[in-house]
Amino acid sequence: MTDERVKQVSRWRRAMIRPELGAISGAVLVFVFFFTIAGDSGMFAPQGIQNWATVSAQFAIIAVGACLLMIAGEFDLSIGSMIGFAGILIAILSVQWGWPVWVAILTTFVICIAIGALNGFLVIKTGLPSFIVTLAFLYILRGLTIWLAILTTQKTVIGGVREVAKGDWLAPVFGGKILTGMFQTMGDWGWIETFTRGNRAGQPVVEGVPMLIVWALILIIFGQILLTKTQFGNWIFAAGGDAQAARYVGVPVNRVKLLMFMFTAFCAVVFATSQVMEFGSAAADRGVLKEFEAIISVVIGGALLTGGYGSVVGAALGALIFGVVQQGLFFSGAESSLFRVFLGAILILAVILNTYIRRMITGEK
Amino acid sequence: MASPLIEMKNIEKHFGPVIALGGVSIDVYRGECHCLLGDNGAGKSTFIKTMSGVHKPTSGTILFDGVEMHFDSPRDSMEAGIATVYQDLAMIxxxxxxxxxxxxxxxxxxxxxxxxxxxxxxxxxxxxxxxxxxxxxxxxxxxxxxLSGGERQTVAIARAVYFGAKLLILDEPTSALGVRQTANVLANIDKVRKAGIAVVFITHNVRHAMAVGDRFTVLNRGKTLGTAARGEINAEELQDMMAGGQELAALEGSLGGTV
Structure with missing residues (x-):
């Protein structure tokens, strides 16, 4: 007995209706585009790849957190301020107070994840939209960051982190590079470019894979498995899809949301720590607008703003599109302010495309 | 017949100054479909929510399998074997x-x-x-x-049965459905009942109730107007009790029996 009115769905259509579809096609398009217009500019040489891969990885790290939180039905607009706050906190604790860098980093993680939990707690307890609660924290954290920086150093930029981080065991986990031996060998064999003069002659221009990229990959894989393969992932979808329906069948919705707020904060601190270790300094204005860039990556990746639907891989591809375009415009010599124009345009396109895909999934169209 | 699976005795529920339930008692046996009828605001939803652990009754006792229960959350009642299928919250x-x-x-x-x-x-x-x-x-x-509305209700019912529900509460499962889908859902309720599961079927449609019900309890303004077994009561009498009698009788005349 089959229902004659259910049309057989073609394999092609089935393959098409995935949340990541828009992001996959967008990524392909962006690569083809820049390969055509900037293919000979060094954008696809090792150094160029490292350049846009690092920028993409930065976006991806915060996008993974924002993605899981959005699927669970909530927003965090304080991601950017959290990045600035975490950076300044690490710098003050390590440079000003003279704590060992690893203690400063771990303390910062604990404090920021606690603030993430506070965000979540307020949202759950008050029932207010997370938009409002985290908007408040966008201002609170940014204000605190500037105040703390001025109070301790009379400046909004705190340098000297690189010096105190020398020899620390935890700092390279965020600011270091891996596979340096392999890259050196590849340089020796002439596979990749090496410096030909100066005190680094003979060393490869690209020394290794930055830990930032490693963190991004770990978080993407972790997020994807958590979301699609585990019980907790089902709860994330359920919490965002319909919290009340989920509660009625025993899903601990509040716990899921709280943990996702904490995970988003964790991702923001990973971003901040990597940045501080890379630059050797912290600045109170770091991370401005990052919350929106994270959310845009997630939306390009096919997630629904109202929750219950989305993909971590999609969000990562959204971040990749972001990074490639931002750096690609630089490589192709275009006016960099056009980046924002592009952002707005792609956001609208992505949302329209994703709305259409979602209608296909739920059979509305 | 054996003892009832669930006995709700003198359940009262007050929300502030409002008395939503003023002492409601019903019992449900295994393999029985007990229909709970009542107009909007009669207290049907509040009543089943005390059964499913969403609300704590202000007073009254709940005996499940002869044991007195105090449900603090939907999880508690679910663990006891009570599954609720809500009209619009069944599925995501x-x-x-x-x-x-x-x-x-x-x-x-x-x-x-x-x-x-x-x-x-x-x-x-x-x-x-x-x-x-x-x-x-x-x-x-x-x-x-x-899926269609009826299919969604059916998935929810199948889910409850699969996870070992002893008592299945259906909150207006047919109120938003077409004729054929309603027939399907009613047939599935019948299947579930025959499998020995106790069913509480909430509806304000007398014909749907008469189709599968073994006993009928009518709620009105937070009180029960009594329970009747199949054959002891006909559709018109049920309809009158639900609406509180006379007004509807008068209305029915002018509408030509369409209500």
Missing amino acids: PLMSVTRNFWMGNEPIKRFGPLKVMDFKKANAVTMEEMRKMGINLRGPDQAVGT
Whole structure:
């Protein structure tokens, strides 16, 4: 007995209706585009790849957190301020107070994840939209960051982190590079470019894979498995899809949301720590607008703003599109302010495309 | 007949100064479909929510299998074996049938230190249970949004039965459905009852109640107007009790019996 009115769905259509579809096609398009217009500019040489891969990885790290939180039905607009706050906190604790860098980093993680939990707690307890609660924290954290920086150093930029981080065991986990031996060998064999003069002659221009990229990959894989393969992932979808329906069948919705707020904060601190270790300094204005860039990556990746639907891989591809375009415009010599124009345009396109895909999934169209 | 599966004695529920339930008593036996009728605002929803652990009764006792129960949350009543299918909250449309079916009860497979959802088992069971209820899915990953209202209710009923519900509470499962879908859902209620599960069927449609009900209890303004067994009462009498009598009788005359 089959229902004659259910049309057989073609394999092609089935393959098409995935949340990541828009992001996959967008990524392909962006690569083809820049390969055509900037293919000979060094954008696809090792150094160029490292350049846009690092920028993409930065976006991806915060996008993974924002993605899981959005699927669970909530927003965090304080991601950017959290990045600035975490950076300044690490710098003050390590440079000003003279704590060992690893203690400063771990303390910062604990404090920021606690603030993430506070965000979540307020949202759950008050029932207010997370938009409002985290908007408040966008201002609170940014204000605190500037105040703390001025109070301790009379400046909004705190340098000297690189010096105190020398020899620390935890700092390279965020600011270091891996596979340096392999890259050196590849340089020796002439596979990749090496410096030909100066005190680094003979060393490869690209020394290794930055830990930032490693963190991004770990978080993407972790997020994807958590979301699609585990019980907790089902709860994330359920919490965002319909919290009340989920509660009625025993899903601990509040716990899921709280943990996702904490995970988003964790991702923001990973971003901040990597940045501080890379630059050797912290600045109170770091991370401005990052919350929106994270959310845009997630939306390009096919997630629904109202929750219950989305993909971590999609969000990562959204971040990749972001990074490639931002750096690609630089490589192709275009006016960099056009980046924002592009952002707005792609956001609208992505949302329209994703709305259409979602209608296909739920059979509305 | 054996003792009832659930006995609700003198349940009262006050919300501030409002008395939503003023002492309601019913009992339900295994394999029985007990219809709870009443107009909007009669207290049907409040009453079943005390049964399913959403509300704590202000006073009164709940005996389940002869044991007095105090449900603090829906989880408590679920663990006792009470499953509730809510009219509009049964399913999450954007999630697949499998994900909905197992929501809150996901099967776990160990993968070394990792605990992952056993999708192979989940999908197979979902397809089989749906087939038993007369729904042929395109695939277990089909989104619930593509199902009709009746099919969604059926998935929710199948889910409750599969997870061992002893008492199934159905909150207006037919109120938003077409004729054929209603017939399907009613047929499934009948199937569930014959499997020995106690069913509480809330509706304000007398004909739907008469189709599957063994006993009928009418609620009006937070009180019961009595319980009648099948054959002791006819559709018109039920209808009159629900509406509070005379007004509807007068109205029915002018509407030509369409209510």
